[in-house]
Amino acid sequence: MESSTNWPESLPSNRIKAIQELTNGQVLTNKLREMLGQPENIKADIESVNGVVAQILGMFDNTLSILSPSNLNGIPHNPNNDVITTPNISDDQKSVVSDESVKTMMPVKTKRGCYKRRKTGSTRTKFTYTLTDDGYAWRKYGQKTILNSIHQRNYFRCSHKFEQGCQATKQVQKIDDEPSKYKITYIGVHTCNNLQRAQIIDEGPDPMDNSILISFGKNTTVKNNKVGTCFQSTKHTPMEGNPSLSYLKHEQVSLSDHDAPWGSVMGASQVQSYPMSKFSSGLDYENMVSPGVFSSTCSTHDYDDMAKGHDLDDILFEMYS
DNA sequence: TCCATTTGACCTAA
DNA sequence: TTAGGTCAAATGGA
Structure with missing residues (x-):
């Protein structure tokens, strides 16, 4: 050194x-x-x-x-x-x-449930109206009711946790006061090989640079060139975190006019527009909170509201803790 | 059969 | 003691 x-x-x-x-x-x-x-x-x-x-x-x-x-x-x-x-x-x-x-660092796995709880590691918390594809493949591993919170918290880990030892996790929870808003907490950093764009998305931009705001929709605008590179995305596991969306497996698409207004939290990646009506057919809203490519669990109603209410811009706030 | 999600149980930090 | 985080068996879809 x-x-x-x-x-x-x-x-x-x-x-x-x-x-x-x-x-x-x-x-x-x-x-x-x-x-x-x-x-x-x-x-x-x-x-x-x-x-x-x-x-x-x-x-x-x-x-x-x-x-x-x-x-x-x-x-x-x-x-x-x-x-x-x-x-x-x-x-x-x-x-x-x-x-x-x-x-x-690694959980001490001697028996089921025996692990070392994470202390305050590197975390980033975001608040967003849209659940976005952050470029990584996530897998849901838990869901908890949180005290004094109406909505359950969903836990996701990197899909490459076991194959590559990636320790990144994230938590997604709806805000009680604003049901259309989500709090997304990223814990740890990805060390997996899924870096083609993911690292650019998640780690690349200056954390102080909150200008990374992607607007989808008719007048798709991308602020920040770094983010733009992310769109030459790789096709990654689309179903991560959302079994309810499995039927969409073959609809991996790139940006288009009807793409969903999910600006990326840390940048952007391809997002999709899907028959959201299917989402609202008796599916548990909370259970549908999903990361990864299909990062939305909104019902049609919520989805439309988001688009109208926020002019298709992803609205986010970011905090580092 | 494989893979991802669900969910109750388990464990730790506070 | 309790809330939060994780594990892993059960379950379901492709």
Whole structure:
């Protein structure tokens, strides 16, 4: 590590930490470049490459955490940086890569339900009127009634959790006061290989840049070019998180005039318009809260209201915690 | 048969 | 003690 230790005293500690993180990232990026310069080795050691990528992404997350307004101590709190999760390797192999950190991060699975509850890791909370495709494949793993809350909270994990050790999760809950509004909490950072656009979407934009607002509909406008790149999306598991939408499996489409007004929370990805009337036919509204490509659970009514009430713009607020 | 969701049970942090 | 987060068996759809 080539980071300097002789920081000017006037520099806030969080800036120093941020610089250190970025310096680490620089080193890792150089390392990655070296790897990429030897294509013959990449095939043989793709796991190492993935590992480096994961570290770099974690570094970014840490830096963002440090520099976020809510972090006055300059303490990186990204749990995924505690562990360098190497995609495509088994747990056993993982323990070789970073045994200690894995212990601190991975749930201790000795028996059912035995795990280490996440402490305040790297989380991002968004409020949005539309449940959007954030570019990742999510899988629902739980649903809970929350105290003093009318609506249940839905829990999603990255679909690549087991195959690639991705620890990212998210929680989706309707706001009591505004039923058409959702609170989406992203916990942790993706370390999976599903990075083609997902990382750009989820990690790319400057967290301070709230201008990432995509408007779909007739006059589709995309602010922020970075987001625009996301639309050359990969076709990923469309049904993640929403069995109710399974019948739509073959309708993967790209942006079009009738695309749903789901601007992306962190950027955008392809979204679809579907016969929403099917959604309202006796299906449990709460149960339909879904992430991933089909990120909406709105009934036809809600959907229309959203479109009219918000001029097809995704309205979101973002907080870092 | 496979895969994703549902849901009750289990465990931990507060 | 309790609320929240996760697990995993059961269930259902393709």
